[in-house]
Amino acid sequence: MKYVYESAAYGIDPVADSYWPTTKPLPELHPLDGNIQVDVTVIGAGFTGLSTAYHLAKVGVNVALVDAHYPTFGATGRNGGFCCLGGGKITNKQLDKLFGVEERRLYRQTEVAAVNSAQSMIANLGLDVDAHSRGETVLAHTAQRAASFVTDQMSVHEDYGVSATLHSKDELLALGMDGSFHGGLTIPIGFGLNPRKYALGILSAAMDAAAKVFCNTQVTAITPARDGYELMTDLGVIHTKRFVLATNAYSSEDLLPWMAGRFMPVQSSVVVTEQIPEALRGWTSDQMAYDTRFLLHYFRKLPNGRFLFGMRGGLKFTPRSEKNIRKLMRADFDTMFPKWRSVKFQNYWSGLVALNRTMAPYVGEIPGYDGGFAAFGYHGNGVAMASFVGGIVADLVQDKDPSHPYPAVFRTVPKRFPLGRQRRWLMAPIYRLMTAYEA
Numbered sequence: 561m562k563y564v565y566e567s568a569a570y571g572i573d574p575v576a577d578s579y580w581p582t583t584k585p586l587p588e589l590h591p592l593d594g595n596i597q598v599d600v601t602v603i604g605a606g607f608t609g610l611s612t613a614y615h616l617a618k619v620g621v622n623v624a625l626v627d628a629h630y631p632t633f634g635a636t637g638r639n640g641g642f643c644c645l646g647g648g649k650i651t652n653k654q655l656d657k658l659f660g661v662e663e664r665r666l667y668r669q670t671e672v673a674a675v676n677s678a679q680s681m682i683a684n685l686g687l688d689v690d691a692h693s694r695g696e697t698v699l700a701h702t703a704q705r706a707a708s709f710v711t712d713q714m715s716v717h718e719d720y721g722v723s724a725t726l727h728s729k730d731e732l733l734a735l736g737m738d739g740s741f742h743g744g745l746t747i748p749i750g751f752g753l754n755p756r757k758y759a760l761g762i763l764s765a766a767m768d769a770a771a772k773v774f775c776n777t778q779v780t781a782i783t784p785a786r787d788g789y790e791l792m793t794d795l796g797v798i799h800t801k802r803f804v805l806a807t808n809a810y811s812s813e814d815l816l817p818w819m820a821g822r823f824m825p826v827q828s829s830v831v832v833t834e835q836i837p838e839a840l841r842g843w844t845s846d847q848m849a850y851d852t853r854f855l856l857h858y859f860r861k862l863p864n865g866r867f868l869f870g871m872r873g874g875l876k877f878t879p880r881s882e883k884n885i886r887k888l889m890r891a892d893f894d895t896m897f898p899k900w901r902s903v904k905f906q907n908y909w910s911g912l913v914a915l916n917r918t919m920a921p922y923v924g925e926i927p928g929y930d931g932g933f934a935a936f937g938y939h940g941n942g943v944a945m946a947s948f949v950g951g952i953v954a955d956l957v958q959d960k961d962p963s964h965p966y967p968a969v970f971r972t973v974p975k976r977f978p979l980g981r982q983r984r985w986l987m988a989p990i991y992r993l994m995t996a997y998e999a
């Protein structure tokens with residue numbers, strides 16, 4: 561199949577040394593074995609696909625969920641576990657201009673609804689996901705950025721109806737957020753979780769509700785047929801009335817021509833340290849946090865005393881580029897947490913997130929594919945949003961009006977990026993410009 565990155569980026573290498581698989585095993589799953597017939601097939605078993613399949617199965621829909629590798633193989637099994645606001649990068653100004661004030665408000669409420677919905681799903685399914693942190697804290701990497709937090713505080717109130725708390729440099733220290741930061745802003749929405757435990761919890765609920773789950777089953781072609789579609793795999797044909805494309809940044813360019821060029825896959829990388837020796841002190845807070853850089857760093861102390869540190873950036877997957885990213889992460893970590901220079905990185909992995917030209921997720925029917933649906937483009941914040949969106953897709957697939965907020969921008973088909981399969985290189989000057997501007 562044709563992809564945007566080097567083929568190794570879609571294999572097992574980037575995730576071979578991930579920390580999350582050490583925390584919970586996968587259940588026993590099997591590949592497809594021969595032809596089957598179902599009402600709905602969900603392609604891709606990350607948060608989008610798992611949640612869609614769960615919501616369909618629990619109301620009795622005959623649904624199959626297939627993954628080219630295994631559930632959680634993609635970004636879902638690689639993320640930092642920030643269950644937080646986000647999902648898009650669209651600004652209020654753009655929302656007002658394109659959709660009006662009411663839609664802007666609905667969009668912001670949707671971000672909050674996504675976090676609340678993740679919390680309810682965890683409670684209702686009785687999942688233990690190692691949750692911690694009361695909201696998230698943004699940390700200023702310059703004094704100028706710290707000064708602008710006063711305006712951000714007002715925006716948080718306007719957008720989400722909550723009061724964010726400002727922190728001076730000294731207050732951060734007193735709160736245990738010891739690092740090279742100039743000030744902070746705590747937004748009291750969201751929490752940290754173990755993404756694998758959350759995702760496998762949804763998988764288990766979907767399987768209990770009789771969803772048919774197949775691992776190592778790559779869909780290689782989608783062919784219109786009488787009464788639906790034939791999904792081709794090397795292991796059999798899935799005859800399905802409807803299908804959902806939930807492949808996000810791991811989509812190929814040639815499975816569905818409509819999808820080609822419509823998302824921008826970009827890399828994010830994570831390290832997890834050894835358990836931090838108490839004698840070293842430093843960051844003691846269990847608050848999840850990120851900094852104000854364009855290519856942001858995101859980090860949190862895990863409940864077991866290890867530290868998770870992630871970073872955006874990277875447009876290649878080669879042994880050399882991976883080595884460079886690791887080096888860069890070490891250098892940034894040492895600058896940000898100088899007391900921890902001796903702390904070892906124990907796990908390193910990377911993955912792909914998807915951006916859309918609308919700067920927001922797309923959730924809806926695929927034009928030209930009657931009964932075909934897609935949901936993608938969470939801009940690096942899909943733990944809450946992708947699992948929330950699964951509920952919307954499940955309603956759409958059943959021809960129901962979504963029972964959750966469904967803002968207009970989600971229904972707006974993103975235009976294609978220029979440059980086709982070479983499009984990742986459009987990001988290089990943007991990264992260079994923004995990092996030079998911040999320096």
Ligand SMILES: Cc1cc2nc3c(=O)[nH]c(=O)nc-3n(C[C@H](O)[C@H](O)[C@H](O)COP(=O)(O)OP(=O)(O)OC[C@H]3O[C@@H](n4cnc5c(N)ncnc54)[C@H](O)[C@@H]3O)c2cc1C
Pocket residue numbers: 603604605606607608609610626627628629630631632633634635636637638639640641642643644777778779780806807808809810811812815827828829830858870909910911912913935936938939940941942943944945946
């Ligand atoms: C390193 C990293 C850190 C992140 N940190 C955070 C964070 O802290 N908080 C947050 O909110 N978000 C974070 N994200 C983003 C978040 O993980 C994603 O937005 C979310 O997981 C997307 O879920 P998904 O189900 O749409 O896609 P994915 O989880 O990527 O799943 C897509 C699946 O489709 C499968 N697939 C692809 N093609 C086919 C095919 N032809 N046939 C069958 N299966 C196929 C793949 O194998 C894959 O399992 C991070 C992402 C990364 C990579």
